[in-house]
Amino acid sequence: MEFVTDLDTSGPPDSILPTTPKIITEGLNVFYGDNQALISVNLNINENEVTALIGPSGCGKSTYLRCLNRMNDDIEICRVDGRILLDGEDIYGRQLDPVQLRARVGMVFQKPNPFPKSIFDNVAYGPKIHGLVRHKADLEEIVMNSLERAGLANEVRDRLHEPGTSLSGGQQQRLCIARAIAVQPEVILMDEPCSALDPIATAKIEELIDELRQNYTIIIVTHSMQQAARVSQRTAFFHLGEIVEIGETAQIFTNPRDERTQGYITGRFG
Amino acid sequence: MSNDHIVKSYDEELGRLNDLLARMGGIAEKQLADAVQAVFKRDVELAANTVASDQQIDALEHQIDAFVVQLLALRQPIADDLREVIAALKIASHLERVGDYAANIAKRVPALCQLPVVKSVHVIPRMGGLAQSMISSVLDAYADRDAHKAIEVRNADEQVDEMYTSVFRELLTYMMEDPRDITACTHLLFAAKNIERIGDHATNIAEYVYFLVHGTALTDERPKGDTSPSLVSSPAPSGPIPDAP
Numbered sequence: 193m194e195f196v197t198d199l200d201t202s203g204p205p206d207s208i209l210p211t212t213p214k215i216i217t218e219g220l221n222v223f224y225g226d227n228q229a230l231i232s233v234n235l236n237i238n239e240n241e242v243t244a245l246i247g248p249s250g251c252g253k254s255t256y257l258r259c260l261n262r263m264n265d266d267i268e269i270c271r272v273d274g275r276i277l278l279d280g281e282d283i284y285g286r287q288l289d290p291v292q293l294r295a296r297v298g299m300v301f302q303k304p305n306p307f308p309k310s311i312f313d314n315v316a317y318g319p320k321i322h323g324l325v326r327h328k329a330d331l332e333e334i335v336m337n338s339l340e341r342a343g344l345a346n347e348v349r350d351r352l353h354e355p356g357t358s359l360s361g362g363q364q365q366r367l368c369i370a371r372a373i374a375v376q377p378e379v380i381l382m383d384e385p386c387s388a389l390d391p392i393a394t395a396k397i398e399e400l401i402d403e404l405r406q407n408y409t410i411i412i413v414t415h416s417m418q419q420a421a422r423v424s425q426r427t428a429f430f431h432l433g434e435i436v437e438i439g440e441t442a443q444i445f446t447n448p449r450d451e452r453t454q455g456y457i458t459g460r461f462g
Numbered sequence: 463m464s465n466d467h468i469v470k471s472y473d474e475e476l477g478r479l480n481d482l483l484a485r486m487g488g489i490a491e492k493q494l495a496d497a498v499q500a501v502f503k504r505d506v507e508l509a510a511n512t513v514a515s516d517q518q519i520d521a522l523e524h525q526i527d528a529f530v531v532q533l534l535a536l537r538q539p540i541a542d543d544l545r546e547v548i549a550a551l552k553i554a555s556h557l558e559r560v561g562d563y564a565a566n567i568a569k570r571v572p573a574l575c576q577l578p579v580v581k582s583v584h585v586i587p588r589m590g591g592l593a594q595s596m597i598s599s600v601l602d603a604y605a606d607r608d609a610h611k612a613i614e615v616r617n618a619d620e621q622v623d624e625m626y627t628s629v630f631r632e633l634l635t636y637m638m639e640d641p642r643d644i645t646a647c648t649h650l651l652f653a654a655k656n657i658e659r660i661g662d663h664a665t666n667i668a669e670y671v672y673f674l675v676h677g678t679a680l681t682d683e684r685p686k687g688d689t690s691p692s693l694v695s696s697p698a699p700s701g702p703i704p705d706a707p
Contacts, residue, residue, distance in 0.1 A: 445540045445544075446541060446544065446545070446677065447541065447545075447677030447678065448541050453541075454541050454542060457540055458467065458539070458540060459467050459468050459472070460466065460467050460468065
């Protein structure tokens with residue numbers, strides 16, 4: 193018989209994947225005081241791909257995300273060891289300025305959190321403080337370009353000086369994405385970016401993520417299995433601070449290799 | 463299933479899907495047995511009942527189709543749950559075909575009863591018995607999620623194919639010996655072909671059971687024993703099979 197159910201779980205052949213990952217994580221351990229939040233995590237993130245991090249609450253996925261732009265630096269009891277290389281450079285190296293790092297590795301949070309400023313100023317703030325522009329015209333171009341890329345330009349063109357908080361939730365989240373991309377980052381981290389949004393606003397963000405992938409490397413934490421399946425090329429499953437399984441998204445959601453992954457994604461977790 | 467879903471009603475629904483399929487399989491298996499028996503007992507009433515029961519199978523297939531669509535929409539199954547649902551959908555359509563072939567065999571009984579008895583074609587009931595045991599085993603393999611058993615069923619199909627080739631030769635010989643037997647022999651040939659196709663469907667179901675268990679398709683080429691397509695009309699029941707022109 194012609195058996196046609198052969199699921200392509202192999203993904204693209206290695207030869208067309210970028211040879212060097214954008215981010216290499218080696219033996220990453222993170223402690224909050226005496227609690228170990230991440231246990232020898234090894235994870236490579238490919239350039240121009242969306243990597244989804246899934247796992248139950250408290251499994252360490254957000255902790256991992258926050259390591260990638262050193263947001264854990266601000267938590268006093270947090271201690272990080274191991275290495276994270278961004279384009280081969282250790283982001284915890286002494287010569288690296290965390291502020292510069294955060295310009296290269298942008299972040300979008302769970303709840304839209306626009307500054308209490310105008311729509312224009314929300315996007316203009318980053319380029320201004322990072323000294324990316326000299327002239328007003330350049331700034332306007334960056335702002336409009338970022339709003340365009342975030343799929344928001346047409347909706348806000350005539351109200352750029354209204355407060356960012358006057359927008360709807362979905363628009364606010366796209367404003368935050370515009371704000372993140374205004375400083376021309378290489379990597380965008382998203383921590384449950386759609387959990388406060390309705391399905392239409394969610395679909396717009398997911399479409400945007402797919403477009404942004406052409407130019408950025410995206411890492412998204414999500415509790416929605418369907419969202420991970422829809423937007424990502426690779427999925428990593430975290431459990432109790434460890435990476436249990438990492439693979440092509442199609443493989444993870446059709447034929448996970450680890451029992452724990454299967455239990456979690458199908459809703460059988462004990 | 464390895465362990466239960468947190469949402470109990472999901473397990474109940476998957477359980478119901480399994481039950482529907484088991485019922486459908488049971489009917490298909492019985493239909494095949496009855497059809498073969500009706501041919502050889504020349505039992506017109508049994509044949510009529512067999513034809514009629516095909517409706518039950520069709521109705522169950524529709525029920526399974528609708529239920530699968532509902533499960534996909536409402537539960538959005540993934541991983542092994544998704545395979546479970548997809549396998550049920552595909553297996554149901556193969557079982558429906560099994561029912562159709564059995565009904566087609568049964569439909570020939572009234573005609574056969576009006577025709578002279580052809581010299582006993584022993585292979586057909588044996589073929590029917592083997593196909594029936596394939597269906598029965600593959601349903602067990604499905605119920606037990608037993609991929610090993612599924613592979614055994616798949617391999618058994620070679621025998622059904624070989625039997626079909628043998629029936630083909632035998633009937634060809636009879637037809638050449640006495641043209642008055644051509645009508646009856648043709649009916650029997652179609653009956654045998656139907657059984658051979660039922661074996662193929664059992665094989666397909668076995669491959670879905672394997673997919674269900676392992677998440678990958680059975681890829682290696684299976685043995686095939688049906689050489690009838692290359693037979694030419696020389697009555698040589700025991701000689702080597704001549705090559706096709």
